[in-house]
Amino acid sequence: xxxxxxxxxxxxxxxxxxxxxxxxxxxxxxxxxxxxxxxxxxxxxxxxxxxxxxxxxxxxxxxxxxxxxxxxxxxxxxxxxxxxxxxxxxxxxxxxxxxxxxxxxxxxxxxxxxxxxxxxxxxxxxxxxxxxxxxxxxxxxxxxxxxxxxxxxxxxxxxxxxxxxxxxxxxxxxxxxxxxxxxxxxxxxxxxxxxxxxxxxxxxxxxxxxxxxxxxxxxxxxxxxxxxxxxxxxxxxxxxxxxxxxxxxxxxxxxxxxxxxxxxxxxxxxxxxxxxxxxxxxxxxxxxxxxxxxxxxxxxxxxxxxxxxxxxxxxxxxxxxxxxxxxxxxxxxxxxxxxxxxxxxxxxxxxxxxxxxxxxxxxxxxxxxxxxxxxxxxxxxxxxxxxxxxxxxxxxxxxxxxxxxxxxxxxxxxxxxxxxxx
Numbered sequence: 001x002x003x004x005x006x007x008x009x010x011x012x013x014x015x016x017x018x019x020x021x022x023x024x025x026x027x028x029x030x031x032x033x034x035x036x037x038x039x040x041x042x043x044x045x046x047x048x049x050x051x052x053x054x055x056x057x058x059x060x061x062x063x064x065x066x067x068x069x070x071x072x073x074x075x076x077x078x079x080x081x082x083x084x085x086x087x088x089x090x091x092x093x094x095x096x097x098x099x100x101x102x103x104x105x106x107x108x109x110x111x112x113x114x115x116x117x118x119x120x121x122x123x124x125x126x127x128x129x130x131x132x133x134x135x136x137x138x139x140x141x142x143x144x145x146x147x148x149x150x151x152x153x154x155x156x157x158x159x160x161x162x163x164x165x166x167x168x169x170x171x172x173x174x175x176x177x178x179x180x181x182x183x184x185x186x187x188x189x190x191x192x193x194x195x196x197x198x199x200x201x202x203x204x205x206x207x208x209x210x211x212x213x214x215x216x217x218x219x220x221x222x223x224x225x226x227x228x229x230x231x232x233x234x235x236x237x238x239x240x241x242x243x244x245x246x247x248x249x250x251x252x253x254x255x256x257x258x259x260x261x262x263x264x265x266x267x268x269x270x271x272x273x274x275x276x277x278x279x280x281x282x283x284x285x286x287x288x289x290x291x292x293x294x295x296x297x298x299x300x301x302x303x304x305x306x307x308x309x310x311x312x313x314x315x316x317x318x319x320x321x322x323x324x325x326x327x328x329x330x331x332x333x334x335x336x337x338x339x340x341x342x343x344x345x346x347x348x349x350x351x352x353x354x355x356x357x358x359x360x361x362x363x364x365x366x367x368x369x370x371x372x373x374x375x376x377x378x379x380x381x382x383x384x385x386x387x388x389x390x391x392x393x394x395x396x397x398x399x400x401x402x403x404x405x406x407x408x409x410x411x412x413x414x415x416x417x418x419x420x421x422x
Contacts, residue, residue, distance in 0.1 A: 059366030143198030268375030
């Protein structure tokens, strides 16, 4: 291979961890910059919905969503809410967000790009977990969507039609079949859809920590520092600047999640990265729960049994990085979980329920940014995965490593090109 390079990977979330491992396997010297503990509660990777869902190809925005914007502003506890005081700042992003899903054709175009990235992801994660000694954290038993009746499923016809077009298959479950599979599920659900190619992670925080530990075992250096910018001379990267000084580098990868926007600007790109704040609630030692991770249609939230307890994840809140959490949103998740599984006690002591809020790094079109920076091709963007960060990380990392090495990426990189926002 060519002369090994020193690559600084900024961020030790799931994308950064996978990228570091790919670069190490290409023979490069790697430094990972991460001010917090890898897999810690400060990271989106810690608190996501745990799903490895190759069928998550439908972008959050769809035709007609613009009609609901007044509700997003007036209902602070709805599944998607926008804080009034943040509206002036987020308005340009929001307009792009709505426009990206304006027609079914646009949604289908995004779905094709996401399908290419997500297909086969559970197997990629299983291999990574085995290499890191935590193979038990990845399970491949499918994922399920449940509805009160087939009518509610058919109301989502566009999304399922597009999934079928991009090659996703599923098994439809009658009320009796659903009851056999999920006896603890509330009987108001009478129709289910099982996507067998899906999987889930039993503890995303522990998984990310194990991947970073594997990278360190393979020679990476973990520096607990905060990246602040770059020293670029003559169009070439010379160093990554941190709060503790400079780190000389030949290449850098920006994989800092929702905190990547300022670094991207320092690399010459003003990119419309926004944080979609998400919440989760975890019930420790649950009396009931699903055998297969599932998402009720009337809650739009994932319910997954994990090693830390029964986790329910969801909600989208547009309020920026600095606003305080609205814990009522996490309580709504908990309450929906209790309604979905009647055997869970209604008088749960506070000590058995944990709430969390984190920041999904989201681009307005539902696709990540993967590709070289404008200031220099020595810096690569690898962020903006929104709702698919966990599942998309392995293939994103492979694409970044291929670009860095000058090899042809394994799939067409055009849909993820940061220059699409110029």
